[in-house]
Amino acid sequence: MSTPTPFLPPQTAPSAETIRVKVDGRDIDVPKMMPDWQGKLQPTTMLQACQLAGVEVPHYCYHSKLPVAGNCRMCLVEFGTPMMGPDRKPVLNEDGTPKIARSVLPYEPGTPRGAIACATPISPGMELYPSSAATRQMREAVLESLLINHPLDCPICDQAGECKLQEYSVQHGQATTRFVETKVHKPKVVDLGPRIVLDDERCVLCTRCIRFTRDLVGDDKLGIVNRGSYNTIAAFPGTRFENNYTLNTVDLCPVGALTSKDFRFQMRVWFLKETPSICATCATGCNVTVGSREEVIHRLTPRENDAVNGHWMCDHGRLNYRWVGRSDRLAEVQVRLSSGDLQRSSWTVALDRVAQHLRKATAGSVAIIASARLTTEELFLLRQIGVRVGAIMDSVPRRGEGDAYLVHADKNPNMNGARATGVVGAEPGSQLPRIIEGIRTGAIRTVLAFGEDLVKAGCPAESLGRLEMLVAGDILPNATTARAHVVLPGCAHLEKRGTFINAKGRVQRFRKAVEAPGDARPEWEYLLDLHRALGGPSGPDNIEGLFHWMAREVPVLAGLEWSRLGDTGVTVTI
Amino acid sequence: MDWTFLIFTLVKIAVVFAVVMTMVAYAVLVERKVSAFIQDRVGPNRAAPFFARYIPFLGPRLVRWGIFQPVADALKAILKEDYTPAHVRKVYFWIAPAIAMVPALLTLAVIPFGSQIGSQKMVIADLDVGILYTFGIVSLGVYGIVLAGYAANSKYPFLGGIRSSAQMISYEISMGLSVIPVFLLVGSLNLSDVIGNQSGSLLNWHVVKQPLAFFIFLIAAFAETNRLPFDLPEAETELVGGYHTEYSSMKFALFFLGEYAAMISVSAMMVTLFLGGWTLPFLGLDQPAATIGMGLVHILIFLMKLCFLLLIIIWVRWMLPRFRYDQLMDLGWRRFIPVALANIILTAAVLAFVRS
Amino acid sequence: MIVSRKPLSLAERFYLPAVANGFKVTWRHFRRTVFEGKTAAGETAGGFHPEVPWKVEPGYRGAPYLVRDQEGHTKCVSCQLCEFICPPKAIRITPPGPDGQAADRKNAEKMPRDFEINMLRCIFCGLCQEVCPEEAIFLQKDYSLSGGSREEMIYNKERLLALGGTHSGTQKWKHKLEEAKAQEAFPVKTP
Structure with missing residues (x-):
């Protein structure tokens, strides 16, 4: 992660030197050199020049973060260069402007000749015609060729609705086919790996998937076999395409050839509500788009953020969303009666009980375990409550395997948030043995556990029974919620708003994608109520106000504003 | 107050109420039948009690004519679930149907529906200011509708209520102005005197003497009873059902009955004011009855005239499309009110000239 | 003008x-x-409704039902276009998901796990029929639908298929499969 890899290239600025070209008759100065997929400066291509001019050039194989292959031919653009006389001086028109020679076929001067915009560098004075009749004709011909063997099975294709073949056919293609012969049929429903299904008939052979896994991930598993119209993408014999980044090829695939087994036949993409959010599986904090319909999450897809995850995310994080909709979610506020049974209660009653108990508690007899999966705002509120009641606070560290790409060894999405707000010290988890010992000896009589299972964290289950008050704010039932005196159902981060601070210190906010089940409320909401009940200032009522309050109190976040975080976040120094 | 007066008044109220309610029920049937005939249909012809088939000859015919349909309708209205939506203002919501129903019935108190039977005059209350009473009560009718529109707390009823308040208030003016020439002719506000003034000859009927007044009164009566072509407060095609959109069961039926009762009372008014009341200008039928039989004949004459007017009102509903709101207001304020005012002045001038 | x-x-x-x-x-x-x-x-019509049944003319748009092909297979492939186009949102399709039942037609890969039409919401507009790429849903001749409860008026897949009957159209997927089988190379694996 620390050294830039092809996977996450350094963010290089384009060169300051510019070249003047004409795009659709409009003069534009474009940088002479632009960063390529590895962040190295390379001569600017026609496609980049058109993009800078705000003209879209359709393409399949080109991707800004992949090596250029130039094999789909979709980006063909007609162009012209200044004519040179025999004296190597530009030939001028009568009005003094340089005469432009349109590129034509050498043996057929009447026919315009395009160049693939993704791989052709621009030169001074060049004129690009991305909207000319010849360009349009070239695109139409390329599309017709790509569609020759296409099965046209959009009704059963998961890509339908976000398929470049569909989009370009509408924009640039022709309505009918002239192909009357029998189509070539290729393998369908090919099991490429544990998470990927391949439909070879839909493939346009752009090789994005091959380049991604070979050049970026370094796991060379895919290639093209057979010849001519029998060209087929396949995994090398005897291998399976199963690294931790395979599902990125599904996003890369411009058509429906590579589809995710997880999302296969789940929901048509046009029904999905897209919410910008953050992956909470590790401390990297990949930016994601949550696709949900009617409060059911159907998929996560990576959202571009060059400072964090580029265009990519790992398969593990991408598939880690099902628990949000689990049927055994905590959905009721519960309070333990004197008889020992947990009974459904209301927020008012439960928070009142907690507040009453905390008001009586002596300093040092209270411990707060605040999960680093909570948002920064919630950790901040817990810290405020902890200071008010004199509690010992800590979080539970989660270490795991990291890799050189996106997976971080710290599996808590917000440990830096816990550090910044002061919930944990320099070494997370250092207070845990003291707390567990305190619970065992009876020195600690009140425990507030938010998002963590104390039993899993090492506290013997029977010693939890000795506590006077165990408050468990959690999402899913566990050994702690089963023994708690008050159970407060919380929200997954996909069900609330807030911020995480990732391993690199990037403060990123996320939005609410789905509604929480039952009584469940965002933790920050009821923690604000609890803080007030303990005599705290009335304070803000919304997440924006809470964030600004936090930014005033926490030195690391000084000067930050909620609205300025945007969807891609701001980096701070922890 | 002597006991006979009280008893006879109560009897008259009971009889009038019973007759009016029966007429309302069968006016609905007539409405449905007439509409069916005009639209190439047959109308209600299915409602049949179990005994209908045992009546020889007449039984199947009664069923086909729909004679039992009003009974079925009434049963349905009573037995249906009386549903009160959660968002309504309950007190007003419950009160509104009653307020819509009652004024229509109260108006009938001053209508002389016959000459006399024995020594009893066939009018519930022979007021000297009958017409003022009538207009006072009629103007209450709008409250039921406005209140229903307000209480329902939903947009279509609200629009219906608004429309109705504007419409009924506007047309009350032309209605009130249109009858002034009649009372100029009569010289009394007592409705029995109005009838007396029309006896003798067909030419004495005010519809002949004051055709313009009758015309305006008739049109205004359509508007006052919210009948097509002026049924903007309910306007099914625009406002779903207007002021009674949120009503169901008997509360809805009360609005329905109220509308027909209002039709009957306004027709009774027209019969009294313009069509000679219970009189016919021949066979001595224009003099107070000497025998009980003649008294009954007078009542019958009154009812016949009433039914004729009801038929006109019903027929017009299936004949003319609904007016646009601006056309309605334009007709009321810019045509009828000036014409009615001119009619008053003209009549007054002619009377002043003749009597001087 | x-x-x-x-x-x-x-x-x-x-x-x-x-x-x-x-x-x-x-x-x-x-x-x-x-x-x-x-x-x-x-x-x-020569009489009145219950006694003389109303003759449904060709082209009449009654209730939409799902149809089977001539071999008795479900034609619907759960593309959900009808659900998308339906103005009163009467159609609700549950897609099969990755672990769902495979389509009962060879080569089609997909069919709905459930397909519900709420006949109380349906306005018989025919957009579902028009949008269907598989000729799987048709507005048929039923015009007098009744039920004792709201739940009863939500027709599920089995009921819609039973009511819909058969529609003989082009068998796109079967044709594709035969074409593929006729090909020398690429013996096509079907699910």
Whole structure:
């Protein structure tokens, strides 16, 4: 992660030197050199020049973060260069402007000749015609060729609705086919790996998937076999395409050839509500788009953020969303009666009980375990409550395997948030043995556990029974919620708003994608109520106000504003 | 107050109420039948009690004519679930149907529906200011509708209520102005005197003497009873059902009955004011009855005239499309009110000239 | 084009000709029905509804049902276009998901786990039929749907298929499969 890899290239600025070209008759100065997929400066291509001019050039194989292959031919653009006389001086028109020679076929001067915009560098004075009749004709011909063997099975294709073949056919293609012969049929429903299904008939052979896994991930598993119209993408014999980044090829695939087994036949993409959010599986904090319909999450897809995850995310994080909709979610506020049974209660009653108990508690007899999966705002509120009641606070560290790409060894999405707000010290988890010992000896009589299972964290289950008050704010039932005196159902981060601070210190906010089940409320909401009940200032009522309050109190976040975080976040120094 | 007066008044109220309610029920049937005939249909012809088939000859015919349909309708209205939506203002919501129903019935108190039977005059209350009473009560009718529109707390009823308040208030003016020439002719506000003034000859009927007044009164009566072509407060095609959109069961039926009762009372008014009341200008039928039989004949004459007017009102509903709101207001304020005012002045001038 | 309005005469402004014409028309129909005994239903259908069933003309848009192909397979492939286009949102499709039942037609890969039409919401507009790329849903002749509860009026897949019957159309997926099998290379693996 620390050294830039092809996977996450350094963010290089384009060169300051510019070249003047004409795009659709409009003069534009474009940088002479632009960063390529590895962040190295390379001569600017026609496609980049058109993009800078705000003209879209359709393409399949080109991707800004992949090596250029130039094999789909979709980006063909007609162009012209200044004519040179025999004296190597530009030939001028009568009005003094340089005469432009349109590129034509050498043996057929009447026919315009395009160049693939993704791989052709621009030169001074060049004129690009991305909207000319010849360009349009070239695109139409390329599309017709790509569609020759296409099965046209959009009704059963998961890509339908976000398929470049569909989009370009509408924009640039022709309505009918002239192909009357029998189509070539290729393998369908090919099991490429544990998470990927391949439909070879839909493939346009752009090789994005091959380049991604070979050049970026370094796991060379895919290639093209057979010849001519029998060209087929396949995994090398005897291998399976199963690294931790395979599902990125599904996003890369411009058509429906590579589809995710997880999302296969789940929901048509046009029904999905897209919410910008953050992956909470590790401390990297990949930016994601949550696709949900009617409060059911159907998929996560990576959202571009060059400072964090580029265009990519790992398969593990991408598939880690099902628990949000689990049927055994905590959905009721519960309070333990004197008889020992947990009974459904209301927020008012439960928070009142907690507040009453905390008001009586002596300093040092209270411990707060605040999960680093909570948002920064919630950790901040817990810290405020902890200071008010004199509690010992800590979080539970989660270490795991990291890799050189996106997976971080710290599996808590917000440990830096816990550090910044002061919930944990320099070494997370250092207070845990003291707390567990305190619970065992009876020195600690009140425990507030938010998002963590104390039993899993090492506290013997029977010693939890000795506590006077165990408050468990959690999402899913566990050994702690089963023994708690008050159970407060919380929200997954996909069900609330807030911020995480990732391993690199990037403060990123996320939005609410789905509604929480039952009584469940965002933790920050009821923690604000609890803080007030303990005599705290009335304070803000919304997440924006809470964030600004936090930014005033926490030195690391000084000067930050909620609205300025945007969807891609701001980096701070922890 | 002597006991006979009280008893006879109560009897008259009971009889009038019973007759009016029966007429309302069968006016609905007539409405449905007439509409069916005009639209190439047959109308209600299915409602049949179990005994209908045992009546020889007449039984199947009664069923086909729909004679039992009003009974079925009434049963349905009573037995249906009386549903009160959660968002309504309950007190007003419950009160509104009653307020819509009652004024229509109260108006009938001053209508002389016959000459006399024995020594009893066939009018519930022979007021000297009958017409003022009538207009006072009629103007209450709008409250039921406005209140229903307000209480329902939903947009279509609200629009219906608004429309109705504007419409009924506007047309009350032309209605009130249109009858002034009649009372100029009569010289009394007592409705029995109005009838007396029309006896003798067909030419004495005010519809002949004051055709313009009758015309305006008739049109205004359509508007006052919210009948097509002026049924903007309910306007099914625009406002779903207007002021009674949120009503169901008997509360809805009360609005329905109220509308027909209002039709009957306004027709009774027209019969009294313009069509000679219970009189016919021949066979001595224009003099107070000497025998009980003649008294009954007078009542019958009154009812016949009433039914004729009801038929006109019903027929017009299936004949003319609904007016646009601006056309309605334009007709009321810019045509009828000036014409009615001119009619008053003209009549007054002619009377002043003749009597001087 | 601007149509110039003819100025109205005084009588017209008081709606008198309209009233006269209205009476003429209504009287004509009234007379025909009452005195000549002619009714619309009698003229066109020869009687009245329950006794003389209404003849459903071709092209009538009744309730939408799912159809099977001539071999008894479900035609719907759960593309959910009808669910998307449905103006009153009466259609609700549960897609099969990755672990769902495979389509009962070879080569089609996909069919709905459930397909519900709420007949209380349906407005019989026919957009589902028009949008269907598989010729799997058709507005059929049923016009008199009734049920004892709201739940009963939500027709599920089995019921819709049972009511819909068969529709013989092109068998796209079967054709594709045969074409692939006829090919020398690439013996096509089907799910």
